[in-house]
Protein backbone atom coordinates (compact mmCIF):
# COMPACT_ATOMS: atom_id res chain seq x y z
CA UNK A 1 0.00 0.00 0.00
CA UNK A 2 1.28 3.43 -0.94
CA UNK A 3 0.75 6.60 1.08
CA UNK A 4 -0.36 9.60 -0.97
CA UNK A 5 1.10 12.83 0.34
CA UNK A 6 -1.57 15.54 0.47
CA UNK A 7 -0.77 18.67 2.40
CA UNK A 8 -3.76 20.92 1.86
CA UNK A 9 -7.39 20.57 2.92
CA UNK A 10 -9.75 21.18 5.81
CA UNK A 11 -7.88 20.14 8.95
CA UNK A 12 -10.30 21.33 11.62
CA UNK A 13 -11.99 18.59 13.64
CA UNK A 14 -15.77 18.78 13.16
CA UNK A 15 -18.34 17.66 15.69
CA UNK A 16 -21.20 15.45 14.55
CA UNK A 17 -19.34 12.39 13.24
CA UNK A 18 -21.84 9.48 13.03
CA UNK A 19 -21.11 6.58 15.37
CA UNK A 20 -20.84 2.98 14.17
CA UNK A 21 -24.27 1.81 15.36
CA UNK A 22 -26.76 0.83 12.65
CA UNK A 23 -30.56 1.22 12.55
CA UNK A 24 -32.66 -0.58 9.95
CA UNK A 25 -35.42 1.80 8.84
CA UNK A 26 -38.89 0.44 8.01
CA UNK A 27 -39.95 0.86 4.39
CA UNK A 28 -41.30 4.36 3.64
CA UNK A 29 -44.67 4.98 1.96
CA UNK A 30 -43.01 6.45 -1.11
CA UNK A 31 -39.62 6.29 -2.79
CA UNK A 32 -38.39 8.33 -5.73
CA UNK A 33 -35.68 8.56 -8.32
CA UNK A 34 -34.47 12.13 -8.40
CA UNK A 35 -32.93 13.70 -11.48
CA UNK A 36 -31.57 16.60 -9.42
CA UNK A 37 -28.28 15.06 -8.31
CA UNK A 38 -27.32 13.52 -11.68
CA UNK A 39 -24.79 15.76 -13.42
CA UNK A 40 -25.54 16.73 -17.04
CA UNK A 41 -28.49 14.34 -17.47
CA UNK A 42 -31.19 15.16 -20.03
CA UNK A 43 -33.95 12.91 -18.77
CA UNK A 44 -36.62 11.35 -20.98
CA UNK A 45 -39.59 9.90 -19.10
CA UNK A 46 -40.55 6.28 -19.79
CA UNK A 47 -43.58 6.05 -17.44
CA UNK A 48 -46.66 8.10 -16.63
CA UNK A 49 -48.61 8.64 -13.42
CA UNK A 50 -50.60 5.61 -12.18
CA UNK A 51 -48.42 3.11 -14.08
CA UNK A 52 -47.60 -0.03 -12.08
CA UNK A 53 -43.89 -0.72 -11.73
CA UNK A 54 -41.74 -3.51 -10.38
CA UNK A 55 -38.36 -3.04 -8.75
CA UNK A 56 -36.05 -2.55 -11.72
CA UNK A 57 -38.66 -1.12 -14.15
CA UNK A 58 -37.12 1.78 -16.15
CA UNK A 59 -38.55 5.18 -15.13
CA UNK A 60 -36.49 7.48 -17.33
CA UNK A 61 -33.45 7.38 -19.55
CA UNK A 62 -30.74 9.85 -20.49
CA UNK A 63 -31.50 11.39 -23.91
CA UNK A 64 -27.77 11.69 -24.58
CA UNK A 65 -27.55 7.88 -24.50
CA UNK A 66 -30.95 6.24 -24.32
CA UNK A 67 -29.42 2.92 -23.20
CA UNK A 68 -28.64 4.48 -19.80
CA UNK A 69 -31.69 3.83 -17.67
CA UNK A 70 -32.81 4.92 -14.21
CA UNK A 71 -35.01 2.26 -12.67
CA UNK A 72 -37.57 1.99 -9.90
CA UNK A 73 -36.14 1.25 -6.43
CA UNK A 74 -39.45 -0.26 -5.32
CA UNK A 75 -42.60 -2.11 -6.37
CA UNK A 76 -45.80 -0.11 -6.58
CA UNK A 77 -47.46 2.64 -8.60
CA UNK A 78 -46.10 5.87 -10.09
CA UNK A 79 -47.77 8.34 -7.74
CA UNK A 80 -46.40 11.62 -9.03
CA UNK A 81 -44.00 13.01 -11.58
CA UNK A 82 -42.56 16.24 -10.21
CA UNK A 83 -41.32 18.95 -12.59
CA UNK A 84 -39.41 22.12 -11.77
CA UNK A 85 -38.89 25.33 -13.73
CA UNK A 86 -39.16 24.94 -17.53
CA UNK A 87 -40.62 21.47 -17.00
CA UNK A 88 -37.30 20.09 -15.88
CA UNK A 89 -37.85 16.65 -14.37
CA UNK A 90 -37.21 16.71 -10.62
CA UNK A 91 -38.28 13.26 -9.46
CA UNK A 92 -40.50 10.27 -10.20
CA UNK A 93 -42.31 9.25 -7.02
CA UNK A 94 -43.44 5.65 -6.47
CA UNK A 95 -46.09 4.73 -3.89
CA UNK A 96 -44.82 1.40 -2.54
CA UNK A 97 -47.23 -1.54 -2.69
CA UNK A 98 -48.55 -1.99 0.88
CA UNK A 99 -49.47 -5.62 0.29
CA UNK A 100 -45.89 -6.78 -0.09
CA UNK A 101 -44.21 -8.57 2.80
CA UNK A 102 -42.69 -5.81 4.96
CA UNK A 103 -41.31 -8.10 7.65
CA UNK A 104 -38.46 -6.10 9.20
CA UNK A 105 -36.43 -9.28 9.75
CA UNK A 106 -36.37 -9.85 6.02
CA UNK A 107 -33.60 -8.32 3.99
CA UNK A 108 -34.85 -5.16 2.28
CA UNK A 109 -33.68 -6.69 -1.02
CA UNK A 110 -36.06 -9.68 -0.67
CA UNK A 111 -39.54 -8.21 -0.26
CA UNK A 112 -40.31 -6.81 -3.74
CA UNK A 113 -41.48 -8.04 -7.13
CA UNK A 114 -38.33 -7.74 -9.19
CA UNK A 115 -37.62 -7.44 -12.88
CA UNK A 116 -35.33 -10.46 -13.26
CA UNK A 117 -32.15 -9.87 -15.29
CA UNK A 118 -29.56 -12.38 -16.49
CA UNK A 119 -27.04 -13.41 -13.83
CA UNK A 120 -23.27 -13.90 -14.01
CA UNK A 121 -21.26 -16.23 -11.81
CA UNK A 122 -18.14 -15.46 -9.78
CA UNK A 123 -16.09 -17.84 -11.94
CA UNK A 124 -17.27 -16.59 -15.29
CA UNK A 125 -16.90 -12.83 -14.80
CA UNK A 126 -13.34 -12.76 -16.18
CA UNK A 127 -14.50 -14.44 -19.42
CA UNK A 128 -17.73 -12.51 -20.03
CA UNK A 129 -17.38 -10.03 -22.93
CA UNK A 130 -17.16 -6.43 -21.78
CA UNK A 131 -20.05 -5.48 -24.11
CA UNK A 132 -22.36 -7.91 -22.31
CA UNK A 133 -21.52 -6.48 -18.89
CA UNK A 134 -22.08 -2.93 -20.18
CA UNK A 135 -25.42 -3.93 -21.65
CA UNK A 136 -26.58 -5.58 -18.41
CA UNK A 137 -25.51 -2.65 -16.24
CA UNK A 138 -27.19 -0.11 -18.53
CA UNK A 139 -30.46 -2.05 -18.60
CA UNK A 140 -30.28 -2.62 -14.87
CA UNK A 141 -29.96 1.10 -14.08
CA UNK A 142 -26.45 0.95 -12.66
CA UNK A 143 -24.01 1.90 -15.45
CA UNK A 144 -24.12 5.51 -14.22
CA UNK A 145 -22.26 4.45 -11.07
CA UNK A 146 -19.12 4.78 -13.23
CA UNK A 147 -18.16 8.46 -13.50
CA UNK A 148 -15.58 9.82 -15.91
CA UNK A 149 -13.15 12.69 -15.30
CA UNK A 150 -12.69 15.56 -15.71
CA UNK A 151 -16.41 16.41 -15.45
CA UNK A 152 -17.52 13.33 -13.46
CA UNK A 153 -20.11 12.67 -16.16
CA UNK A 154 -21.49 9.16 -16.79
CA UNK A 155 -18.62 7.06 -18.12
CA UNK A 156 -18.33 6.62 -21.88
CA UNK A 157 -18.63 2.87 -22.51
CA UNK A 158 -16.42 3.14 -25.62
CA UNK A 159 -13.50 4.52 -23.64
CA UNK A 160 -10.90 2.34 -21.92
CA UNK A 161 -9.82 4.26 -18.81
CA UNK A 162 -6.15 4.25 -17.81
CA UNK A 163 -7.30 3.77 -14.21
CA UNK A 164 -10.46 3.39 -12.15
CA UNK A 165 -10.39 4.91 -8.68
CA UNK A 166 -12.56 3.24 -6.03
CA UNK A 167 -13.29 5.59 -3.17
CA UNK A 168 -14.08 3.96 0.17
CA UNK A 169 -15.07 7.08 2.06
CA UNK A 170 -17.82 8.82 0.08
CA UNK A 171 -17.71 12.51 -0.79
CA UNK A 172 -18.32 14.17 2.54
CA UNK A 173 -16.62 14.25 5.96
CA UNK A 174 -19.77 12.56 7.30
CA UNK A 175 -20.35 10.00 4.55
CA UNK A 176 -21.13 6.45 5.77
CA UNK A 177 -18.14 4.70 7.32
CA UNK A 178 -16.67 2.01 5.03
CA UNK A 179 -16.82 -0.51 7.88
CA UNK A 180 -20.64 -0.28 7.76
CA UNK A 181 -20.85 -0.14 3.96
CA UNK A 182 -18.57 -3.16 3.46
CA UNK A 183 -19.77 -5.28 6.38
CA UNK A 184 -20.56 -8.83 5.14
CA UNK A 185 -19.97 -7.70 1.54
CA UNK A 186 -16.50 -9.11 0.87
CA UNK A 187 -17.80 -11.60 -1.72
CA UNK A 188 -19.42 -8.77 -3.70
CA UNK A 189 -16.43 -6.46 -3.29
CA UNK A 190 -14.08 -9.15 -4.67
CA UNK A 191 -16.43 -9.71 -7.58
CA UNK A 192 -16.53 -5.95 -8.15
CA UNK A 193 -12.74 -5.72 -8.33
CA UNK A 194 -12.69 -8.57 -10.90
CA UNK A 195 -15.31 -6.61 -12.83
CA UNK A 196 -13.18 -3.47 -12.84
CA UNK A 197 -10.26 -5.48 -14.22
CA UNK A 198 -12.42 -6.06 -17.30
CA UNK A 199 -12.44 -2.32 -17.95
CA UNK A 200 -8.95 -1.13 -17.01
CA UNK A 201 -5.38 -2.26 -16.37
CA UNK A 202 -5.14 -0.26 -13.16
CA UNK A 203 -7.55 -0.31 -10.22
CA UNK A 204 -6.79 2.17 -7.42
CA UNK A 205 -8.56 1.67 -4.09
CA UNK A 206 -8.00 4.65 -1.78
CA UNK A 207 -8.87 4.81 1.90
CA UNK A 208 -8.56 7.36 4.70
CA UNK A 209 -5.82 6.46 7.19
CA UNK A 210 -8.34 6.31 10.04
CA UNK A 211 -10.50 3.71 8.25
CA UNK A 212 -7.67 1.24 7.59
CA UNK A 213 -7.74 -0.48 10.94
CA UNK A 214 -11.41 -1.42 10.64
CA UNK A 215 -10.96 -2.80 7.11
CA UNK A 216 -8.69 -5.74 7.84
CA UNK A 217 -10.53 -8.11 5.50
CA UNK A 218 -10.13 -5.68 2.60
CA UNK A 219 -6.49 -4.69 3.15
CA UNK A 220 -5.21 -6.73 0.21
CA UNK A 221 -7.35 -4.61 -2.13
CA UNK A 222 -6.46 -1.18 -0.73
CA UNK A 223 -3.69 0.25 -2.89
CA UNK A 224 -3.40 3.76 -1.44
CA UNK A 225 -3.88 5.47 1.92
CA UNK A 226 -4.64 9.18 2.13
CA UNK A 227 -4.56 11.59 5.09
CA UNK A 228 -7.60 11.98 7.24
CA UNK A 229 -8.63 15.53 6.46
CA UNK A 230 -11.28 16.50 3.90
CA UNK A 231 -11.22 16.00 0.87
CA UNK A 232 -8.04 13.86 0.60
CA UNK A 233 -10.11 10.79 -0.30
CA UNK A 234 -12.04 12.48 -3.10
CA UNK A 235 -11.22 10.60 -6.35
CA UNK A 236 -10.44 13.93 -8.10
CA UNK A 237 -7.76 14.65 -5.48
CA UNK A 238 -6.40 11.09 -5.66
CA UNK A 239 -6.27 11.35 -9.46
CA UNK A 240 -4.49 14.72 -9.30
CA UNK A 241 -1.77 13.12 -7.14
CA UNK A 242 -1.42 9.96 -9.24
CA UNK A 243 -1.79 11.10 -12.83
CA UNK A 244 1.27 11.03 -15.00
CA UNK A 245 0.04 11.64 -18.54
CA UNK A 246 -2.80 13.29 -20.46
CA UNK A 247 -4.68 10.03 -20.88
CA UNK A 248 -5.12 9.85 -17.09
CA UNK A 249 -7.32 12.96 -17.32
CA UNK A 250 -10.17 10.72 -18.48
CA UNK A 251 -9.87 8.13 -15.72
CA UNK A 252 -13.08 6.76 -14.14
CA UNK A 253 -14.16 6.59 -10.52
CA UNK A 254 -16.76 4.70 -8.50
CA UNK A 255 -17.64 4.52 -4.81
CA UNK A 256 -17.21 1.26 -2.90
CA UNK A 257 -20.95 1.22 -2.17
CA UNK A 258 -21.79 1.44 -5.87
CA UNK A 259 -19.21 -1.22 -6.72
CA UNK A 260 -20.99 -3.59 -4.33
CA UNK A 261 -24.35 -2.71 -5.89
CA UNK A 262 -23.02 -3.58 -9.37
CA UNK A 263 -21.68 -6.89 -8.13
CA UNK A 264 -24.87 -7.74 -6.26
CA UNK A 265 -26.95 -6.92 -9.33
CA UNK A 266 -24.84 -9.06 -11.67
CA UNK A 267 -24.77 -12.02 -9.28
CA UNK A 268 -28.48 -11.97 -8.36
CA UNK A 269 -29.99 -10.40 -11.50
CA UNK A 270 -32.05 -8.07 -9.26
CA UNK A 271 -31.80 -4.32 -8.79
CA UNK A 272 -30.38 -3.77 -5.27
CA UNK A 273 -32.38 -1.17 -3.34
CA UNK A 274 -30.61 -1.11 0.03
CA UNK A 275 -28.56 1.98 0.88
CA UNK A 276 -26.55 3.09 3.93
CA UNK A 277 -27.08 6.74 4.87
CA UNK A 278 -25.96 9.08 7.63
CA UNK A 279 -27.84 12.02 9.11
CA UNK A 280 -25.89 14.52 11.11
CA UNK A 281 -27.29 17.13 13.42
CA UNK A 282 -25.40 18.86 16.23
CA UNK A 283 -25.99 17.26 19.64
CA UNK A 284 -28.08 14.33 18.30
CA UNK A 285 -27.43 10.60 18.52
CA UNK A 286 -25.91 9.82 15.15
CA UNK A 287 -26.17 6.22 13.97
CA UNK A 288 -25.97 4.90 10.40
CA UNK A 289 -29.31 4.03 8.77
CA UNK A 290 -30.05 1.19 6.40
CA UNK A 291 -32.85 2.28 4.15
CA UNK A 292 -34.18 2.08 0.61
CA UNK A 293 -32.82 4.11 -2.29
CA UNK A 294 -34.83 7.31 -2.74
CA UNK A 295 -36.34 7.44 0.77
CA UNK A 296 -38.20 10.69 1.65
CA UNK A 297 -35.89 13.29 3.22
CA UNK A 298 -38.45 14.04 5.97
CA UNK A 299 -38.46 10.37 7.10
CA UNK A 300 -34.71 10.52 7.58
CA UNK A 301 -34.40 14.05 8.95
CA UNK A 302 -37.13 13.67 11.60
CA UNK A 303 -37.91 16.82 13.59
CA UNK A 304 -36.95 20.06 11.80
CA UNK A 305 -37.25 23.55 13.20
CA UNK A 306 -37.77 26.59 10.98
CA UNK A 307 -34.16 27.65 11.34
CA UNK A 308 -32.55 24.58 9.78
CA UNK A 309 -31.50 23.75 6.28
CA UNK A 310 -30.75 20.28 4.96
CA UNK A 311 -27.77 19.69 2.70
CA UNK A 312 -26.30 16.56 1.15
CA UNK A 313 -22.74 17.63 2.00
CA UNK A 314 -21.04 19.97 4.43
CA UNK A 315 -19.05 21.88 1.82
CA UNK A 316 -20.35 20.86 -1.59
CA UNK A 317 -23.78 19.26 -1.32
CA UNK A 318 -27.06 20.63 -2.59
CA UNK A 319 -29.75 22.11 -0.35
CA UNK A 320 -32.70 19.73 -0.36
CA UNK A 321 -36.40 20.32 0.13
CA UNK A 322 -37.69 18.30 3.14
CA UNK A 323 -40.58 17.17 0.92
CA UNK A 324 -38.24 15.65 -1.68
CA UNK A 325 -36.43 12.29 -1.70
CA UNK A 326 -32.79 11.19 -1.47
CA UNK A 327 -30.96 11.24 -4.79
CA UNK A 328 -29.26 8.37 -6.60
CA UNK A 329 -25.74 9.48 -5.55
CA UNK A 330 -26.60 10.89 -2.13
CA UNK A 331 -26.00 9.09 1.13
CA UNK A 332 -25.71 11.77 3.77
CA UNK A 333 -27.94 14.52 5.12
CA UNK A 334 -26.59 17.37 7.19
CA UNK A 335 -29.12 19.31 9.21
CA UNK A 336 -27.49 22.67 9.81
CA UNK A 337 -28.79 25.59 11.87
CA UNK A 338 -29.56 28.62 9.72
CA UNK A 339 -28.00 31.06 12.14
CA UNK A 340 -27.82 34.34 10.22
CA UNK A 341 -28.16 36.66 13.21
CA UNK A 342 -25.48 39.30 13.63
CA UNK A 343 -23.20 39.13 16.64
CA UNK A 344 -22.71 42.29 18.66
CA UNK A 345 -18.99 43.17 18.38
CA UNK A 346 -18.34 39.69 16.95
CA UNK A 347 -14.98 40.78 15.57
CA UNK A 348 -13.48 41.34 19.03
CA UNK A 349 -14.87 38.16 20.60
CA UNK A 350 -12.32 35.38 21.19
CA UNK A 351 -14.44 32.81 19.26
CA UNK A 352 -13.40 29.68 21.19
CA UNK A 353 -16.01 27.57 19.44
CA UNK A 354 -15.80 29.08 15.93
CA UNK A 355 -14.03 27.01 13.30
CA UNK A 356 -11.41 29.17 11.56
CA UNK A 357 -9.15 28.53 8.61
CA UNK A 358 -7.37 31.86 8.86
CA UNK A 359 -6.66 31.48 12.62
CA UNK A 360 -8.67 34.65 13.31
CA UNK A 361 -10.26 33.09 16.41
CA UNK A 362 -8.75 31.48 19.49
CA UNK A 363 -10.51 28.25 18.55
CA UNK A 364 -7.49 27.51 16.34
CA UNK A 365 -5.53 26.86 19.57
CA UNK A 366 -7.91 24.17 20.86
CA UNK A 367 -8.35 20.60 19.62
CA UNK A 368 -12.08 20.45 20.48
CA UNK A 369 -14.38 19.42 17.58
CA UNK A 370 -16.21 22.45 16.16
CA UNK A 371 -19.81 22.93 14.96
CA UNK A 372 -20.45 24.46 11.54
CA UNK A 373 -23.40 26.68 10.79
CA UNK A 374 -24.22 28.59 7.62
CA UNK A 375 -23.70 32.08 8.96
CA UNK A 376 -21.65 34.01 6.39
CA UNK A 377 -20.68 36.70 8.95
CA UNK A 378 -20.95 39.39 6.29
CA UNK A 379 -21.67 39.94 2.62
CA UNK A 380 -19.74 39.36 -0.58
CA UNK A 381 -16.91 41.82 -1.15
CA UNK A 382 -14.18 42.24 -3.73
CA UNK A 383 -11.24 39.83 -3.69
CA UNK A 384 -8.49 41.14 -1.40
CA UNK A 385 -5.80 38.79 -2.77
CA UNK A 386 -5.30 37.20 0.63
CA UNK A 387 -4.45 33.81 -0.87
CA UNK A 388 -6.48 31.71 1.61
CA UNK A 389 -8.25 29.95 -1.26
CA UNK A 390 -4.90 28.91 -2.77
CA UNK A 391 -3.57 27.80 0.61
CA UNK A 392 -6.47 25.41 1.21
CA UNK A 393 -7.00 24.02 -2.31
CA UNK A 394 -6.12 20.29 -2.25
CA UNK A 395 -5.23 20.24 -5.96
CA UNK A 396 -2.91 23.25 -5.85
CA UNK A 397 -5.10 25.62 -7.85
CA UNK A 398 -5.23 29.38 -7.46
CA UNK A 399 -9.05 29.71 -7.44
CA UNK A 400 -8.96 33.53 -7.41
CA UNK A 401 -6.95 33.57 -10.68
CA UNK A 402 -9.37 31.13 -12.30
CA UNK A 403 -12.33 33.17 -11.08
CA UNK A 404 -10.86 36.32 -12.62
CA UNK A 405 -10.19 34.53 -15.93
CA UNK A 406 -13.77 33.22 -15.99
CA UNK A 407 -15.24 36.62 -15.19
CA UNK A 408 -13.45 37.99 -18.26
CA UNK A 409 -14.81 35.08 -20.31
CA UNK A 410 -11.26 33.84 -20.89
CA UNK A 411 -11.86 30.08 -20.74
CA UNK A 412 -8.43 29.38 -22.29
CA UNK A 413 -6.73 31.13 -19.38
CA UNK A 414 -8.98 29.36 -16.86
CA UNK A 415 -8.08 26.01 -18.43
CA UNK A 416 -4.38 26.85 -18.41
CA UNK A 417 -4.67 27.58 -14.66
CA UNK A 418 -6.00 24.04 -14.18
CA UNK A 419 -9.79 24.58 -14.04
CA UNK A 420 -10.49 20.96 -14.99
CA UNK A 421 -8.52 19.65 -11.99
CA UNK A 422 -11.01 21.28 -9.62
CA UNK A 423 -12.57 18.68 -7.31
CA UNK A 424 -15.55 20.99 -6.57
CA UNK A 425 -14.84 20.32 -2.90
CA UNK A 426 -16.18 23.67 -1.69
CA UNK A 427 -13.21 24.57 0.49
CA UNK A 428 -12.16 27.73 -1.37
CA UNK A 429 -15.64 29.20 -0.89
CA UNK A 430 -15.53 28.22 2.76
CA UNK A 431 -12.13 29.84 3.32
CA UNK A 432 -12.71 33.07 1.38
CA UNK A 433 -13.00 36.02 3.79
CA UNK A 434 -14.66 38.05 1.00
CA UNK A 435 -17.50 35.47 0.84
CA UNK A 436 -16.99 34.86 -2.87
CA UNK A 437 -18.73 31.70 -4.10
CA UNK A 438 -15.57 30.45 -5.77
CA UNK A 439 -16.63 26.81 -6.04
CA UNK A 440 -19.89 27.77 -7.73
CA UNK A 441 -18.06 30.07 -10.15
CA UNK A 442 -15.49 27.37 -11.04
CA UNK A 443 -18.17 24.72 -11.25
CA UNK A 444 -20.25 26.89 -13.61
CA UNK A 445 -17.10 27.44 -15.71
CA UNK A 446 -16.53 23.67 -15.97
CA UNK A 447 -20.17 23.08 -16.90
CA UNK A 448 -20.09 25.79 -19.57
CA UNK A 449 -16.93 24.25 -21.03
CA UNK A 450 -18.56 20.80 -20.96
CA UNK A 451 -21.58 22.12 -22.89
CA UNK A 452 -19.32 23.87 -25.44
CA UNK A 453 -17.65 20.54 -26.15
CA UNK A 454 -20.93 18.70 -26.82
Ligand code: SF4
Nearest residue numbers: 393422423425426428
Ligand atom coordinates in the same frame (compact mmCIF):
# COMPACT_ATOMS: atom_id res chain seq x y z
S1 SF4 B 1 -10.61 25.23 -6.57
FE1 SF4 B 1 -11.89 25.24 -4.73
S2 SF4 B 1 -13.49 23.72 -5.12
FE2 SF4 B 1 -11.84 23.39 -6.62
S3 SF4 B 1 -10.56 21.82 -5.65
FE3 SF4 B 1 -9.67 23.81 -5.14
S4 SF4 B 1 -10.59 24.31 -3.15
FE4 SF4 B 1 -11.82 22.66 -4.04
Ligand code: SF4
Nearest residue numbers: 383384386387389432
Ligand atom coordinates in the same frame (compact mmCIF):
# COMPACT_ATOMS: atom_id res chain seq x y z
S1 SF4 C 1 -9.73 33.76 -0.51
FE1 SF4 C 1 -11.18 35.16 -1.53
S2 SF4 C 1 -10.35 37.18 -1.12
FE2 SF4 C 1 -8.69 35.75 -0.70
S3 SF4 C 1 -7.57 35.56 -2.67
FE3 SF4 C 1 -9.10 33.96 -2.65
S4 SF4 C 1 -10.86 34.88 -3.72
FE4 SF4 C 1 -9.53 36.57 -3.11
